[in-house]
Amino acid sequence: MKILVHYGYGKTGTTSLQFALANKRKVLMQHGVLYPKIVKPTMAHHLLQALFKPEEETVPYLIADCGGYDAMVKLANQSWQKIKREVARKRPDVLLLSSEMFFGDATGLEQRKFHEMLSELSDDIQPIVYVRDPAALYVSRLQQSSRNSGVVRRPSAEVIRNDIELIETAFGRKARIRAFQRSTLIGGDIVKDFTTSYLSDYLDPSLIPSARENESISAEAMEMSVNLRRAVWPTENRVSFPKSHKLLSEIASMEAAYTDSSKPVLREGLADQIRQASTDYIWLKETYGVSFDTLDYAKIDGTPVPYLTEYENLSGIIHVDWERYNQIIYSILSRQMDLAKEREFVVGNYNFKVSNISTNLRRLKKRALRLVGR
Numbered sequence: 300m301k302i303l304v305h306y307g308y309g310k311t312g313t314t315s316l317q318f319a320l321a322n323k324r325k326v327l328m329q330h331g332v333l334y335p336k337i338v339k340p341t342m343a344h345h346l347l348q349a350l351f352k353p354e355e356e357t358v359p360y361l362i363a364d365c366g367g368y369d370a371m372v373k374l375a376n377q378s379w380q381k382i383k384r385e386v387a388r389k390r391p392d393v394l395l396l397s398s399e400m401f402f403g404d405a406t407g408l409e410q411r412k413f414h415e416m417l418s419e420l421s422d423d424i425q426p427i428v429y430v431r432d433p434a435a436l437y438v439s440r441l442q443q444s445s446r447n448s449g450v451v452r453r454p455s456a457e458v459i460r461n462d463i464e465l466i467e468t469a470f471g472r473k474a475r476i477r478a479f480q481r482s483t484l485i486g487g488d489i490v491k492d493f494t495t496s497y498l499s500d501y502l503d504p505s506l507i508p509s510a511r512e513n514e515s516i517s518a519e520a521m522e523m524s525v526n527l528r529r530a531v532w533p534t535e536n537r538v539s540f541p542k543s544h545k546l547l548s549e550i551a552s553m554e555a556a557y558t559d560s561s562k563p564v565l566r567e568g569l570a571d572q573i574r575q576a577s578t579d580y581i582w583l584k585e586t587y588g589v590s591f592d593t594l595d596y597a598k599i600d601g602t603p604v605p606y607l608t609e610y611e612n613l614s615g616i617i618h619v620d621w622e623r624y625n626q627i628i629y630s631i632l633s634r635q636m637d638l639a640k641e642r643e644f645v646v647g648n649y650n651f652k653v654s655n656i657s658t659n660l661r662r663l664k665k666r667a668l669r670l671v672g673r
Contacts, residue, residue, distance in 0.1 A: 300386065300394060302417055302424040303497055306466070307399030308459070310439035311429035311479035312489030317342040317397050319490045319510040330502035331392035335385055337378035339365070345398045349375035351412035358400055360447065379416070386420055392501060394420065402462055410469035426466050426474040427497065429489070432593045433457035433577040434570035438563055438617070445521035445613065446547060447535075449528030453610045454569055456576035456603065459583070476587040518563035518617045519624040520550045525613050553630040563617040572604045 307313040320327065320334045321342040327334050337346050345361055354368040365371035386394060404410050417424050431439070436457055444452055467474055477484075477496065484492040486509075494504035516524075527546060528535070565573075574580075574594055578601045583589045590596075609615025 300391060300421045300423070302394045302396070302421050304401065304417070304424060304426050305395065305397035305493070306401050306426060306428045306474075307397070308402065308428055308430055308436075308479075309399040310436055310443065311399075311431050313397070313399045313429075314342070315510050316489050316493055319507055320395070320397065322510065323507050326506050327395075327498075327502070328389065328391065330506075332395055332498060332501050333385065333389060333391035333393065334395045334397075335382045338374050338381060339378070343398045344378075344396045345400045346371065346375045346378055347396070348398065348400050350379060350416055351409045352403070356403055356409070361400075383420065393498070395498075404462065404465050407465040407469055410465050414469045414471075424470055425472070425497075426470055427493075428463060428466075428474050428476050429479045430459060430476060430583060430589060431479040432574070432591045433580060434565065434573045435593070437573055438565060439515070441613070441616065442515050442521060442563065445524045446516070447528075449525050449533055451525065451611060451613055451616070453606070454565075454573050454604045454616065456573065456578070456601070458577075458579055460579040476583065476589050478589045478591060480591055480593075482592055515562055516547070516551070517554060517561060518613070518619050519627055520547065520554065521563060521617070522613050522619050522624060523550055523628070549631055549634075550627060553627045553634070565617055566615070569604075569616065571598075572602075575599055575602050576604050 305313075305316070324334050324336070335344075337344060339346055345358070346365075348361075349357060349368070349371045354362070357368065357371070362368050362371055365374055382394075401413065414424065433456070437452075437454055441452060444450070463474055463476070475497075477492065479489065481487045485495045486492065488509045490507060490509040491504060494502075494507045498504065498507075524547060575598050578599055580591070580594060581596060581599055584596065607615065613619070
């Protein structure tokens with residue numbers, strides 16, 4: 300049995316791929332590819348990181364979602380045992396695991412632990428990594444972090460070489476590296492590219508249709524979310540919860556009503572500075588033949604991105620349309636005021652509107668008299 304470990308990298312269409320694979324688990328298994336469910340059902344296999352990563356390296360929202368780190372480790376162990384039982388029962392040709400959270404290791408110890416764990420099932424283990432233009436990756440990470448943190452990640456060089464080399468050392472083989480860019484992805488799509496590149500020996504790639512998940516949010520939505528986080532939940536970084544989800548949903552609905560949202564754009568010159576600083580991309584090209592249309596390799600020299608105080612705020616990094624920002628804020632506040640006026644509650648068979656206090660009191664009195672038989 301071959302094991303394919305899809306590392307992602309973060310913000311390379313990983314969620315869309317995982318969504319497509321999870322939706323077609325039965326089809327995949329019919330063709331000898333096991334994309335397993337885990338104890339806590341999700342599209343991906345993030346939970347398994349608890350088996351080889353310490354608590355401080357584990358994503359906080361997953362720990363919270365599991366009820367604590369110890370509970371997460373227990374669930375991860377249960378998931379791994381479940382996967383091993385499923386492999387023994389179904390005997391697939393391929394075991395496919397996917398999580399961008401498998402990344403992250405300063406010394407290589409975590410990747411060695413991960414490899415030892417996987418080696419219980421097979422000695423044929425192939426790491427797969429998708430990489431992205433460093434400036435585009437930075438913007439995408441800003442979008443993601445703005446959803447659940449008030450801390451703004453400052454622009455800098457994208458460092459990826461160390462992660463890949465530690466994986467290769469631990470696994471004893473070269474990783475398969477592919478560029479996440481529409482011009483080189485097969486069919487211009489991550490799902491088509493992955494299934495064609497790594498699963499076509501087992502099934503027709505058309506059996507796994509593309510899916511789009513985790514769509515981007517606008518610069519104005521990012522700015523609103525970060526500002527609210529700083530004001531209301533300043534210590535809750537990298538943690539999502541219902542109120543923050545509700546806020547983003549509200550912003551999205553107001554954006555749709557006001558005007559079409561646009562993708563955030565870095566301030567002038569910043570994208571070039573990030574690319575110039577990212578020397579690991581020369582290594583990617585020379586070692587794996589992975590290149591990007593957006594990079595001028597002659598200009599990549601490792602010059603650090605200058606530190607500017609305005610980078611502490613999103614609006615110092617990306618263009619924010621303040622007219623649009625204010626319009627969305629006004630629309631949200633207006634809607635909430637209208638909802639408050641019309642909010643109803645029920646007592647017995649009566650519906651009461653918050654906006655009509657006197658009528659509510661008369662109806663409550665009438666209801667009370669009826670109940671005591673007067």
